[in-house]
Amino acid sequence: MTGRYLTDVYRPEELYLTDIETMKPNIHHLDIRDKNQVMDVIGTVKPKLVIHLAAETNVDLCEQRPDHAYKSNFVGSMNLALACAKHNVDLAYVSTAGVFGGDQEEPYTEFDDPRPINVYAKSKLEGEKIIRSLMPNCYVARAGWMFGGSRQDKKFVGKIAQQCLDQAPRPHLKAVSDKKGSPTFARDFLAQLRVLTESGNYGLYHLVNGGESTRHGVAVEVARILQVDAHVEAVGSDVFPLPATRPNSESARNYKLELLGLNRMRSWQEALQEYLQGWQAEKA
Numbered sequence: 001m002t003g004r005y006l007t008d009v010y011r012p013e014e015l016y017l018t019d020i021e022t023m024k025p026n027i028h029h030l031d032i033r034d035k036n037q038v039m040d041v042i043g044t045v046k047p048k049l050v051i052h053l054a055a056e057t058n059v060d061l062c063e064q065r066p067d068h069a070y071k072s073n074f075v076g077s078m079n080l081a082l083a084c085a086k087h088n089v090d091l092a093y094v095s096t097a098g099v100f101g102g103d104q105e106e107p108y109t110e111f112d113d114p115r116p117i118n119v120y121a122k123s124k125l126e127g128e129k130i131i132r133s134l135m136p137n138c139y140v141a142r143a144g145w146m147f148g149g150s151r152q153d154k155k156f157v158g159k160i161a162q163q164c165l166d167q168a169p170r171p172h173l174k175a176v177s178d179k180k181g182s183p184t185f186a187r188d189f190l191a192q193l194r195v196l197t198e199s200g201n202y203g204l205y206h207l208v209n210g211g212e213s214t215r216h217g218v219a220v221e222v223a224r225i226l227q228v229d230a231h232v233e234a235v236g237s238d239v240f241p242l243p244a245t246r247p248n249s250e251s252a253r254n255y256k257l258e259l260l261g262l263n264r265m266r267s268w269q270e271a272l273q274e275y276l277q278g279w280q281a282e283k284a
């Protein structure tokens with residue numbers, strides 16, 4: 001989902017794109033769990049920067065298959081860090097604000113201690129730790145609840161937007177109101193990541209759109225933007241039981257970017273408005 005916006009933020013000649021499954025001719029095959037392959041690709045391409053987006057992102061699958069989660073998110077990250085360290089390449093690792101325990105009222109900053117409560121978040125945090133311990137020239141950027149993908153958007157925003165259209169004129173939707181986070185447009189995330197990685201200020205950063213919301217709040221905003229007269233029922237997370245527990249709060253603040261005068265992130269509502277305009281245009 002996030003990788004598709006790389007071409008919005010970088011010129012084609014600046015990019016060497018890889019993925020584990022590759023159907024497109026301009027995307028090269030790379031499984032980050034395979035150390036030899038990772039060493040070969042980094043050693044051959046010798047990029048200035050690796051933007052490490054690859055992960056097992058299915059939170060419930062991670063809970064059910066911890067070995068798979070740690071192989072993808074920890075071992076894969078270690079392989080990239082070893083290769084980047086060997087060839088003196090900068091590395092930007094995309095992590096998650098889901099690494100926190102979720103019991104804090106105010107948004108988490110980079111100075112709060114992580115306390116992951118599910119396997120996905122634990123594996124992403126171990127990815128952070130191994131990268132930071134193996135190389136000084138790395139950026140760790142924790143994203144919020146990411147949205148994006150347009151036609152292929154099968155995540156929360158895409159599903160709600162589609163339900164709004166399918167059930168018009170008066171959809172009845174249900175959305176969880178007891179968990180909060182920082183909705184983040186994947187394209188904004190990458191644009192801000194570019195600013196950060198060009199600053200040379202290595203280290204750990206929160207990188208989210210401004211503000212916080214529940215899924216219910218996001219669904220209400222989606223309906224408002226699409227000008228659909230939806231009734232969005234606020235429900236507890238027990239209504240949608242899932243294998244992995246989600247923290248009560250994944251809300252984050254870009255505190256270090258603010259301190260450095262580098263924060264370019266707009267509010268999540270502005271970002272969502274622009275995203276849904278594009279989503280609608282692609283549907284038309």
Ligand SMILES: NC(=O)c1ccc[n+]([C@@H]2O[C@H](COP(=O)([O-])OP(=O)(O)OC[C@H]3O[C@@H](n4cnc5c(N)ncnc54)[C@H](OP(=O)(O)O)[C@@H]3O)[C@@H](O)[C@H]2O)c1
Nearest residue numbers: 001002020021031032053054055057094095096143145146
């Ligand atoms: N989505 C969110 O809300 C969110 C929030 C915070 C942080 N993040 C982080 O942001 C990054 C991008 O997330 P996303 O939502 O854009 O994820 P995504 O759409 O699931 O993309 C992840 C990509 O990594 C690939 N991949 C999986 N295992 C791999 C391996 N061993 N080697 C190479 N590629 C592999 C996946 O391929 P397959 O699809 O074929 O498995 C997929 O193309 C991830 O690191 C994620 O942890 C996401």
